[in-house]
Amino acid sequence: MIKQLVFAAILLLTLLILGYSFYRIYRFFKLTRPAFNIKNHGQRFNQLMTVAFGQSKIFRWPFTGLMHALVFWGFLVITIGSLEMVIDGLAGTHRALGLLGPVYNVIIGSGDVFAAIVLIAILIFLARRLVMNIRRFKGVELKKQSKLDAILALTLIFLLMVSLLGMNMAYVGLYENKAWFEGVYPVSNWLNGLFLCNLSGNQLHLLHEVSWWAHILLIFIFANVLPYSKHFHVFTSLPNVYLSRLTPVGKMNTMEDVKTEVEMMMNPESAQEPPTEELPGFGIHDAEHITWKNYLDSLSCTQCGRCTSVCPANQTGKKLSPRKIMVDTRARMKERGPQLLKEGKEANDGKMLINSFVTEEELWACTTCNACVIECPININQPELILEMRRYLVLEQAKAPGELSTMLTNIENNGAPWQYSPEDRMKWSEELYMNA
Numbered sequence: 001m002i003k004q005l006v007f008a009a010i011l012l013l014t015l016l017i018l019g020y021s022f023y024r025i026y027r028f029f030k031l032t033r034p035a036f037n038i039k040n041h042g043q044r045f046n047q048l049m050t051v052a053f054g055q056s057k058i059f060r061w062p063f064t065g066l067m068h069a070l071v072f073w074g075f076l077v078i079t080i081g082s083l084e085m086v087i088d089g090l091a092g093t094h095r096a097l098g099l100l101g102p103v104y105n106v107i108i109g110s111g112d113v114f115a116a117i118v119l120i121a122i123l124i125f126l127a128r129r130l131v132m133n134i135r136r137f138k139g140v141e142l143k144k145q146s147k148l149d150a151i152l153a154l155t156l157i158f159l160l161m162v163s164l165l166g167m168n169m170a171y172v173g174l175y176e177n178k179a180w181f182e183g184v185y186p187v188s189n190w191l192n193g194l195f196l197c198n199l200s201g202n203q204l205h206l207l208h209e210v211s212w213w214a215h216i217l218l219i220f221i222f223a224n225v226l227p228y229s230k231h232f233h234v235f236t237s238l239p240n241v242y243l244s245r246l247t248p249v250g251k252m253n254t255m256e257d258v259k260t261e262v263e264m265m266m267n268p269e270s271a272q273e274p275p276t277e278e279l280p281g282f283g284i285h286d287a288e289h290i291t292w293k294n295y296l297d298s299l300s301c302t303q304c305g306r307c308t309s310v311c312p313a314n315q316t317g318k319k320l321s322p323r324k325i326m327v328d329t330r331a332r333m334k335e336r337g338p339q340l341l342k343e344g345k346e347a348n349d350g351k352m353l354i355n356s357f358v359t360e361e362e363l364w365a366c367t368t369c370n371a372c373v374i375e376c377p378i379n380i381n382q383p384e385l386i387l388e389m390r391r392y393l394v395l396e397q398a399k400a401p402g403e404l405s406t407m408l409t410n411i412e413n414n415g416a417p418w419q420y421s422p423e424d425r426m427k428w429s430e431e432l433y434m435n436a
């Protein structure tokens with residue numbers, strides 16, 4: 001009974017802290033602009049199954065892709081075992097989901113195998129980060145904190161798998177011959193025979209208790225670290241894939257207000273009524289102008305760098321890194337959000353997302369090829385933010401690179417990108433007629 005009370009108190013504390021962290025992020029979401037109405041649920045579900053659960057994009061990198069996919073699938077299965085631990089902790093039961101019979105054997109058996117696979121994968125990931133010199137893990141946007149985050153998360157997952165296997169090994173050693181023994185443990189059975197065969201019943205019991213508590217406490221700690229680390233994608237990546245764009249890659253969002261203005265200019269009779277309210281301003285220049293989807297994208301970014309590694313601008317030495325755009329957006333909201341909540345829209349810290357975080361040079365380096373979107377394993381839309389920031393520069397600040405400014409002026413004056421009046425457009429052909 002004491003164990004149950006202690007467990008219930010720790011669980012309550014965990015949920016309260018986690019609830020606070022989510023509430024804090026929810027308030028930041030409330031500062032953002034609307035994005036789109038969520039519909040086409042069938043299509044979205046297919047996208048979720050293929051890209052998220054099927055991990056379809058990650059396999060473009062065969063070895064690390066497979067490792068990541070195995071870790072993801074392993075987590076899904078192991079989470080069911082963690083839920084069982086919560087039930088056992090509260091109810092004082094032993095392997096409460098054992099009543100599922102053969103289904104339980106499949107879940108627990110595959111969880112046991114996945115624990116070993118995840119353990120090996122994490123060791124490989126740690127070696128790649130600490131020993132190997134991998135370009136994808138470098139970049140100005142990857143601050144020391146981000147690197148520490150990655151090491152901390154990998155270490156926590158490593159310890160989670162060690163404690164899970166420790167618990168399973170001790171369980172097998174203690175209760176294998178009892179009538180109420182539940183589940184199958186292919187890996188732990190084997191490891192138990194290798195390492196624990198000489199332990200007494202008391203020692204096995206101690207190992208089981210220590211591993212059980214270590215595992216569940218690590219889960220609670222990990223869950224509460226996530227909202228403050230780059231690994232928040234553990235919570236957000238599935239919803240992010242579900243809510244990702246369904247329109248073709250590269251399709252730009254129409255600026256309805258501008259469209260109405262142009263329609264009025266081109267064809268005053270067919271145009272709709274112009275908006276009577278004052279226009280809200282064009283594009284994005286700070287955290288409060290992004291949409292909720294832009295913010296969800298930034299929270300979901302795993303900082304894996306796959307986007308940057310295929311970005312033609314980055315690969316040809318330009319400053320642009322699509323990963324940096326996502327990292328900067330999240331960082332700016334983390335800084336700007338509390339100011340806005342405290343002081344309202346008038347809050348001014350002398351900084352903006354543009355210039356203080358993302359430079360104009362980075363923005364204009366984008367070719368809008370959308371290779372980053374295609375590569376991103378969780379369907380983040382990086383160019384949308386880039387384009388919206390450019391829209392702010394052009395439409396609000398009249399700032400564009402020289403060649404572009406000339407072209408825009410020509411379009412405005414001549415209806416074409418060239419510096420000739422429309423009346424002179426066919427002059428080039430006159431000589432041809434003369435010589436014909």
Ligand code: SF4
Nearest residue numbers: 311366367369370372
């Ligand atoms: S769309 Fe822009 S940011 Fe994305 S890969 Fe192409 S150039 Fe890079």
Ligand code: SF4
Nearest residue numbers: 301302304305307376
């Ligand atoms: S935007 Fe996507 S591909 Fe790029 S670092 Fe983030 S998760 Fe990886």
